[in-house]
Amino acid sequence: MLPAKYRALFITAASLCVVLFLLSGLDWHWRRAAAQLAVRELAACQVIATEIESLRATPKSASLQKQTEQQITLAIQRAAQVAEIPDSDILRITPQQGRRLGKSPHIQQPTAVEIRQATLGQLARFLGELSLVDVGLQSTSIRLAAPRTSPPASETERWACELVLTYLVFSPE
Amino acid sequence: MSKVTWLIEYRAGSYRFGRPRQDGELTDTSPTDPTDPASLVAAMQEAGYSGQPTMLAIPSSWCVSTSVVLASRRLARNRQAVAYALEERLPLSAEDIVYDFLAQDTFAFGVAADTSALLPIVRSLEEAGLEVATITPTAMLLLEHLAQRRRLPSDGVVLLGSGESCDFFVLAAARPQQWRCLPLDREVIARETAALLLAQANDLVLPVTAVNLSDEVAASLDNLGPEIGVTRQACDHDQALLAGAAEVLCRGQRPWIELRRDLIGEYDRYRLMRGSLRLLLLVVLITFVSLTTVARIRASRYQALTDALNNQKQALFQELFPEARVPTGIRSRLESERRMLVGMSVGNVQAPQLTSVTLRLVDALDALPTDLRFRLLEIRLEESSAYLEGEVRRHGDVDLLASSLRTRGFTVDPPRTEQLASEGVSFSLSLSTLPPPAEHE
Numbered sequence: 068m069l070p071a072k073y074r075a076l077f078i079t080a081a082s083l084c085v086v087l088f089l090l091s092g093l094d095w096h097w098r099r100a101a102a103q104l105a106v107r108e109l110a111a112c113q114v115i116a117t118e119i120e121s122l123r124a125t126p127k128s129a130s131l132q133k134q135t136e137q138q139i140t141l142a143i144q145r146a147a148q149v150a151e152i153p154d155s156d157i158l159r160i161t162p163q164q165g166r167r168l169g170k171s172p173h174i175q176q177p178t179a180v181e182i183r184q185a186t187l188g189q190l191a192r193f194l195g196e197l198s199l200v201d202v203g204l205q206s207t208s209i210r211l212a213a214p215r216t217s218p219p220a221s222e223t224e225r226w227a228c229e230l231v232l233t234y235l236v237f238s239p240e
Numbered sequence: 241m242s243k244v245t246w247l248i249e250y251r252a253g254s255y256r257f258g259r260p261r262q263d264g265e266l267t268d269t270s271p272t273d274p275t276d277p278a279s280l281v282a283a284m285q286e287a288g289y290s291g292q293p294t295m296l297a298i299p300s301s302w303c304v305s306t307s308v309v310l311a312s313r314r315l316a317r318n319r320q321a322v323a324y325a326l327e328e329r330l331p332l333s334a335e336d337i338v339y340d341f342l343a344q345d346t347f348a349f350g351v352a353a354d355t356s357a358l359l360p361i362v363r364s365l366e367e368a369g370l371e372v373a374t375i376t377p378t379a380m381l382l383l384e385h386l387a388q389r390r391r392l393p394s395d396g397v398v399l400l401g402s403g404e405s406c407d408f409f410v411l412a413a414a415r416p417q418q419w420r421c422l423p424l425d426r427e428v429i430a431r432e433t434a435a436l437l438l439a440q441a442n443d444l445v446l447p448v449t450a451v452n453l454s455d456e457v458a459a460s461l462d463n464l465g466p467e468i469g470v471t472r473q474a475c476d477h478d479q480a481l482l483a484g485a486a487e488v489l490c491r492g493q494r495p496w497i498e499l500r501r502d503l504i505g506e507y508d509r510y511r512l513m514r515g516s517l518r519l520l521l522l523v524v525l526i527t528f529v530s531l532t533t534v535a536r537i538r539a540s541r542y543q544a545l546t547d548a549l550n551n552q553k554q555a556l557f558q559e560l561f562p563e564a565r566v567p568t569g570i571r572s573r574l575e576s577e578r579r580m581l582v583g584m585s586v587g588n589v590q591a592p593q594l595t596s597v598t599l600r601l602v603d604a605l606d607a608l609p610t611d612l613r614f615r616l617l618e619i620r621l622e623e624s625s626a627y628l629e630g631e632v633r634r635h636g637d638v639d640l641l642a643s644s645l646r647t648r649g650f651t652v653d654p655p656r657t658e659q660l661a662s663e664g665v666s667f668s669l670s671l672s673t674l675p676p677p678a679e680h681e
Contacts, residue, residue, distance in 0.1 A: 073291065081521065084528040091535035098542035105549035108571050112553050115574040116560055122581035129584040172583050175594075187605070194598045205596040211619040226619075233594055237583040 129173055129235035130202040136162050139178050142200045143232070147182075150193035156183040165236065172239035177207065178232045184214070184225035194230075202234040243515055245489035246289060247482055248280065248370070249297040249378055250361075252403055255280040257287070258478065260486035265478040274361045281368040292515075293373035295485045296365065298499070300379045300407055300421035302357065304330055307349045307417055316343040326350040338504045340497045344415050351377060351419070351497045355504065362504055374488055375499040378481065379407035379419070384496045385484035386451065387414055391473060396447035397433060399457075402477060406453065408432055416496075426460040429453075434464055445469045452477065597621040600673055604628070607648035612640055626650070626671035631664045632657075638667040645671060 134142075140160050147157055159181040165174045185193065190211075197204040208231035213224065249256045249266060255277060256266035267287065269279050281289075306329040308322065315321040322341050327334040330352055339352035358375070365372050379400055386392050394414040400407040406429055410418035422428050437446055445466070450458050451473045461470045487493045557570050560577075567573045601621050608614070614637060616630040632638055638655040645652050651672040658666045 077518075077521070081525055084525050084532065088528045088532045088535070091532045091539065095535040095539040095542070098539045098546065102542040102546045102549070105546045105553075109549045109553050109556075112556055112571050112574055115571070115578050116556050119560060119574065119578050119581060122578065191598070191602070194596075198596065198598075203594075205594040206598050207594060207596070207623060209597050209601055209619070209621045211601075213615070213617045235594060237580055239579070239583070 129237040133165070133174070133176060133236045133238070134202055134234070139204075139232075142197065142202075142204065143178075143180060146193050146196035146200075149196045150185070150189045152182060152185050152189050152193060156185065157181075158183050163231075167240075168235075172237055174236040174238050176234050176236050178204075180228075180230045180232055182228040182230070185228055186223045186225055187211075188223070190226070190228060197232060204232040204234050207231050207233040243490065244288075244292050245373075245485070246284065246292055246294040247297060247485040247489070248294055248365075249481060250274050251299055251378065257284055258482055259287075260482045260489055263482060265476075266481070275364045277365050277368045277370065281370060284370070289370075291369070291371055293371050293489055294365075295489055296362070296372050296375045296500075297378040297381055297481060297485070298353065298358070298375060300377055300405065300419075303351050303353050303377050303421075304332075305349065305351045305419040306330055307347065310346050310348060313343075313346055316346045316348050322348045322350060326352065338499050338502045340499060340501065342415055342496055344413060347417070349416050349419075351380065351499075353499055355502070358499065358504055362500075372500065372505075374495060375504065376488075376495040376497050377499075378402070379409075379421070380416075380497045381484040381488075381495060382451075382475070382477070382480050383407075383409055383416060385480050385487070386473075386475065387411075388487070391475075392449055393447045393471075396449065397436060399429060399448065399450045399453055401450070401452040401454070401457070406457075410436065424453075424457075426454075426457040429457055430460040430464060433461055433468065437464065437467055443467070447471065449473060451475050595623050597623065597626075600626065603648055604645065604650065604671065607645050607650070609640055609644050612637055614641065624673050626673065628669040628671065629667070631660065631666050633664055635659075635665050638665070638669070641667070642669060645669070649673075 139162060143157065143160055144154065147154065157180070159179065161179040161181075163177045163179060165176045167174050182190075182193075194206050197206075208229075210229040211226040212229075213226060244262070245260055247258050247260055247266070254271040255269045255274075257269070257280060258266040267283065269283050272279055306326055308325040308329060310316045310321060310325055319341075322343070323334045323339065325348070326339060326341070330337065330350075332352065332354060336355055337352040338355050338358060339350050341348045341350035362372055362375065379402070382400055382402075383392075383398060386398075392398055392411065392414070395412050396410075398407075398409040398411060400409070401424060404424050406422045406424045408418075408420040408422050408429070409416050420432065422432060433446075433448060440446060446468050448461055448468055448470045449472075450461065450470060452475055453472065458470055458472050461468060484495075488495050553570050554566050557564075557566055557574065560574070601619065604619070604621070604626060612632070614630055614632045616628060618627070618629040620627040628641075632641070635657045638657050642652040642655050653670040653672075656668045660666055
């Protein structure tokens, strides 16, 4: 091979080597940075995972999703069944418009329930059962009205009940 | 330095070549035009040429020379000034020649060659693969070699016979002052010497050194008279040429006249070190390659580490969410999950808490006295307030109810009572579950 070709070959090889070296250097730098980032990410993820496990064990005050009307109705009927309140005495179940609490990520989701008549004992069991539901239905308003006529002495007094059952939905804007 | 170098001489219509320090004589090649070095290159490659630096010795007929005296020493060493001074005495313009000169005090002896004639020759040699490192006239190289070997007087005339021509040099202080290429004719040489003798201002004997000249020429010089002292020398042309080339190519000495410059190619003092420089560059290249390899190995290790860490991260996510698909941004997903769980948790101080009124209902009913006869008709409880409506026997009984509720922490507004038409007293109580406002005295 002639020297001129050697020269061209040498320049090409040298340029290639320098370019490869620069690319490899950059690649090394990027991969090292990526590895350092991965170390930090893993450490952060481990911390978060520990917190998540801890939070999972704590009781919930809010639901993650809004319950459907059917789900709420079903929960109320089950609670009424436990409290031995006949279905026929559940006069109305009226889901109401949710309301965001200030600038918080929580929405208050109320449902109005009207019961024809129930004893205080039944009412207490009914409300207690509802508070055990996943979403944690809480009574935020109770109105009890006594019957117009006094019941016989052998019977327990029954009250007409108007309740507002509310649960919180965690829904960041 | 023991490197192999080459000498090429163009003489009498053909190229000749040899290796300084290795060959004793030059090898002839077939006659050719100087711009057609194919046969030369073939012969050199056959002899082992592979890109080593080469000296091109050109015949005297390709050169012209003259000398000038400049105004100062500084000007005598200024190439531009010397060029313009030489131009006045040369048949070519300064732009059309490649030239070099020897400066001595304010005196400059210059040698030039026609660029348009020399450049095609050099280009053809280079294109044929020869590394032309230096170009110098053959006669100047021989003269320089003889002068360095102290075989010449410092002043006088030197006649170098070579083939059909004779180079006529006038020396002063061991440096050439004049140079003419004469035909190898005893009359011409004698006439030229006589002319110089006549121009000499003193009566001193003019020493004439005749190198490789015939007896006839020497005799004709002797006949010029006692003012001329002729010394004859024999010198092997090829050996002297190879030795002179060795000084330049192997020892890096700059020749007196270097025509590998300007348009012909700048004189490069490192040209002869190209081999070493190439070796250095090769080392640099190997270093680059090594560093590149190291960088790639390290990069691959970092990549493996990153992959392992990412796998751990994915395993962590799958452990937390076995049924969920592993997202791209695991950390952000985990943070999002944590935010949601924090927002859903009871212990979250920022999350609003629903106040259940069930327990307050129980508290309120439990607070009512059992030894008092009364009847409740309506009970209303809100988040922070309550309302009781009912009937008692007497007005004062309501105060008992109110005080009982206060003992359980309720704040009770003053009760309203009203005598019923039939029997008993109706009442209404407004309660607050909030603590009573502080009294200001």
